[in-house]
Amino acid sequence: MFQSIPRMHARVATLGTKEGSGLPAWLGSVLSWVQSGGRAERSKGMMSILYNQCSFVSGQRLRRAHQIGELYGSLYSERSRRSLMGNLWRRLRSRHPRTGHLLAALVGVFMWEEEKIRDEELQRCANEMQTVEMLSRMSKQGWQRDPGPEEQAWEVVMDRKNFRVWRKPIPDSHLYQYRVLGTYTDVTPRQFFNVQLDTEYRKKWDALVIKLEVIDRDDKTGSEVVHWVTHFPYPMYSRDYVYVRRYSVDLENNLMVLMSRAVEHPTVPESQDFVRVRSYQSKMVIRPHTSFDENGFDYLLTYSDDPQTVFPRYCVSWMVSSGMPDFLEKLHMATVKARNNEMEVKDYLSARPQEIKAPASTERHGDKSRGQQQGQGHMEYA
The missing domain is CATH 3.30.530.20 (START domain)
Structure with missing residues (x-):
C-alpha cells in the first residue's frame, strides 16, 4: 500500500502541472501573486523613502532661506532688500521668462518691467x-x-x-x-x-x-x-x-x-x-x-x-x-x-531731491524763483 503513495503523488503532480513549466498551476499562481505583492510593497516603500527625502531637502532649503533672510534683514534696510530681490527676480526672468512669469503669478509678484x-x-x-x-x-x-x-x-x-x-x-x-x-x-x-x-x-x-x-x-x-x-x-x-x-x-x-x-x-x-x-x-x-x-x-x-x-x-x-x-x-x-x-x-x-539732475540753467523773464527751479535741472519720478 505504501508503495502506491509515490505513484499517486506523481500522478496528481502530473495532472496539475503546466506543460513545460515543472510547477503546479496553483503553486505558480500563488508564487506570481506573492511576487506581484512584493513589487507593490517595494514600490510603496520606495515612494515613502522618496517623499521623506524630498520633505527633508525642502525643509532644509526653507530653513536656509529663512536664515539668509534674517541675515540680510539685520545687514540691510528694507529698501535695499527690495532692490536686491528685484535684481535677482529680473535676472531669473531674463534667463527663464516662462518660469519667471509662472512664479510671479504663484508668489504674487507684480511684473514691473512689463x-x-x-x-x-x-x-x-x-x-x-x-x-x-x-x-x-x-x-x-x-x-x-x-x-x-x-x-x-x-x-x-x-x-x-x-x-x-x-x-x-x-x-x-x-x-x-x-x-x-x-x-x-x-x-x-x-x-x-x-x-x-x-x-x-x-x-x-x-x-x-x-x-x-x-x-x-x-x-x-x-x-x-x-x-x-x-x-x-x-x-x-x-x-x-x-x-x-x-x-x-x-x-x-x-x-x-x-x-x-x-x-x-x-x-x-x-x-x-x-x-x-x-x-x-x-x-x-x-x-x-x-x-x-x-x-x-x-x-x-x-x-x-x-x-x-x-x-x-x-x-x-x-x-x-x-x-x-x-x-x-x-x-x-x-x-x-x-x-x-x-x-x-x-x-x-x-x-526726493536726491534724484534731481542739474543741466545748464536758463532763466526767463529775469524771474528769480524760476531761475532757481531751472538750476535744479530735470526731476523725473512717478
Whole structure:
C-alpha cells in the first residue's frame, strides 16, 4: 500500500502541472501573486523613502532661506532688500521668462518691467500739449479735426470760459476718448499737481472715494500701483480700478506730466462687491504761465475708460461729459483749500531731491524763483 503513495503523488503532480513549466498551476499562481505583492510593497516603500527625502531637502532649503533672510534683514534696510530681490527676480526672468512669469503669478509678484510706464510714453504726453493747443486754435476757426498723422475727428462737446472738451470715437469700441484743455489763474501749478497725487488728501475732498491706497511701488522709477474704489450713480455697483501711475517734472521745459493706466496686480484680485474697470487711461500735462510757484497755468487732460455698463453709447457719453466739469471743479476747490493752508498736502516736487539732475540753467523773464527751479535741472519720478 505504501508503495502506491509515490505513484499517486506523481500522478496528481502530473495532472496539475503546466506543460513545460515543472510547477503546479496553483503553486505558480500563488508564487506570481506573492511576487506581484512584493513589487507593490517595494514600490510603496520606495515612494515613502522618496517623499521623506524630498520633505527633508525642502525643509532644509526653507530653513536656509529663512536664515539668509534674517541675515540680510539685520545687514540691510528694507529698501535695499527690495532692490536686491528685484535684481535677482529680473535676472531669473531674463534667463527663464516662462518660469519667471509662472512664479510671479504663484508668489504674487507684480511684473514691473512689463507693466511700467516708459519714458517715451511720458514724452508723447508732453508732445500732445502742443498738438492740442493747435487743435484749439483751429477749432475756434471752425475746423474741428485733429491735424496729427492719424487724422482722427475730434468733436467739441463742451465750451466754457475756463475749459473746452473734445471727444473722438475709440476704434473698434462703443466708447469715446476725451480731451480737456483748461486754464486756472488763482492757484499755482505745484499746488494743482500735488493735490492730484496726494491719495490721502483725496479721501477728504472726494466724497465718491470708498478706498484709495498705494499697494506697490517701484523704487527704481518711483512709479506706484494704486487701488481705487469709487461710488457710481445709483443703482449701479461701485467700480474699482487698479492702475499704475508715474509722473515727470521737466524744469527745463517748464512742464509737468502725470500718466495712469489700468493694470492687473496679484495682490488685488477681482471682488464680487465691485465691478473691475480693466480699460482705463488718464494723462495730465500742466504748463505754467510763468513758474511752478506762481498762479496761472494751462492743463491738458486726456481720459478714457470702460465703466462696464449696459447703457447705450449716448448715455455713457452724457455721464462722462457732464461728470467731468463737476470733478474738475472739485479738484480746483481742493487746490484752493490747499493754497489757503486749510488742508495739508504732500509736496511731490521736493519729495526726493536726491534724484534731481542739474543741466545748464536758463532763466526767463529775469524771474528769480524760476531761475532757481531751472538750476535744479530735470526731476523725473512717478
